[in-house]
Amino acid sequence: MEKRTEIGEVGEFGLINHIASKFTQKQDWTDLGIGDDTAVLDPKGNKVVTTTELFIEGVHFDLGYTPLQHLGFKVVSVVLSDIAAMNAIPAQITIGLGLSNRFSVESVDALYEGIQLACEEYKVDLVGGDTTSSPQGLIISMTATGVVEADKLVQRGTAKPNDVLCVTGDLGAALMGLHSLEREKQVFLANPDMKPELEGKSYVVLRQLKPMARFDMIHEFRDVGVVPTSMIDCSDGLASEIIHLCNASGLGARIFEKNIPIDDETYLAATEFNVSPLTAALNGGEDYELVFTVSQEDFPKVEKIADVTAIGYMTNIGNERVMVMKSDAIVDLTAPGFGKQ
Template sequence: MFDNIDKTNISELGEFGLIDHLTQAVELTESSTVKGIGDDAAVLDFANKKTLISTDLLLEGIHFDLRYVPLKHLGYKAVQVNLSDIYAMNGMASQITFSIGLSSKFPLEAVEEIYEGALIACKKFNVDLIGGDTSASAQGLVISVTSIGYAEESEIAYRSGAKEGDLICVSGDLGGAYVGLQLLEREKQIYLENPNIQPDLEGKDYIIERQLKPEARKDVVQLLDALHVKPHAMIDVSDGLASEILHICKASNVGCKLYEDKIPIDPMTYETAREFGLDPTVCALSGGEDYELLFTVPQSDYDKIKGQLDISVIGYVTEAAAGCGMISKSGHVHEIKAQGWNAFNK
């Protein structure tokens, strides 16, 4: 990956020299950041708001494959998938810590690319990088991100807030990240068999980007606020629509009915899934990594959201005894089962 450039061995800098080098470009912009990098701990001040905190761990070979994931994209994605958890609480993200463990195969230039991607995400989502750690790793690349945010207590949306009769809504479209992953995996296998064959990804930019550079939906949280819509329950779609709606139903002690023909699937996702012999609906239900927001709202808010092109009403909340089902395009009811991605099945 870095064979054609001059490489700098990280041991030349040492741990603290590496931290100083990587963080020299960090700028603080959030008013809630009192003290960032440079002391034993960061200092934050959220006044009277509730603090939201979430942590994600990304492991080489489990969560990403460096044979087709560019390092800058990896740094970007590592940040935004973590910010997504804050937005899934109907909150605003304001700070992150970014920690990395790496083996001796990574030169300084590789680590710079990862951090560059992370800082691009910080700038886009207006969050401060306020700390982290670096360490040697004997097991490949490890990235750990902790995101911090805030919300008014009355505005926080838990998974447990769904009410019978609520409308079930989702932002954006689903299944694209999973189908993009299938395409990348296919091209990887072709390359491994014959390194002289160039990847054939032409015309598939959207689903490739859905996998390599997904976007957390801060804009949806802002939109709902502008529409004066307070979700009763909310979660981000990281493990597939089926898994996420079951999380909400279990936490809220309710059931649900989804309509297959209402699930938003991009035409490129649909067509490429068919090329792979996959059911596009199954990709949306079980694929994961879309990082859209799934939420419920009272029926009285329907008029506020019905004209929003980026929000789809895909079903409604029922009593728990009715179970969790999806009404297919042919009118049959199928039980919803969680078959999403599981890191421990790798």
């Protein structure tokens, strides 16, 4: 039987000390990490970007199929993805943790294992937090700060007409991963002796359980000497993000169905689940790719970056958010939460 240590046995201060002992501060930006009233960051003349997200069990994640290590990694990726979307470099994260009495010291350790792996992957420091009890389930609030040179900061609303609209990676996979995991959960609930059937789903499942914030792209942009003219991360699906870019810039956008990058495994899974692969890409969400624009001048430099796809361009027709289908038909882009734009 696995060891189970009640959090009450070590106490709040004991738990914090236990966690803090596993994290070493590595970043040049961090003057002070865990252990004082606040963390201290030295941005060395740069701007500081901040973002926060709240993750609630039963709303944002299902521990029925999400290992705590993966969850720890994922919450860091999700919040850092917003830092990437500003073309910034991540520096520090702080965490707020609400734990019901279902959670032991060992389960908190598992969560922090994933957080620690993410800290190493993204080269950020965990610099503080707040641990408390929760009447029900697991609550995680995650805040991140990053730094960016003033002339490299990229906002949502600063594209120009005819700028090339690009995305990184491929889209729709995370939703197909979610469908795969949900189906396996149902199968398991119906018959706990059944083996999970995730063959041919390894890519989409990984995209759901362990998404990556695309700082590799942020470094590529610096390497090729390009600053995107606008950028957003793809958390709610491509259509929603394009509408955000259009709303913020007062411009329109025109994208081409044939250019939207969708992985083969996503196609196959979508077919299996009777979902249109295109809908998965446009409205699936949780892919955490970057959606950005570059000037036509800069496009040749960006085009050389592996994993960047040009999908369309910005137009000066303020209310245009359309997709040209393979059939040449033109359809409006729509996203839940916005209604029809």
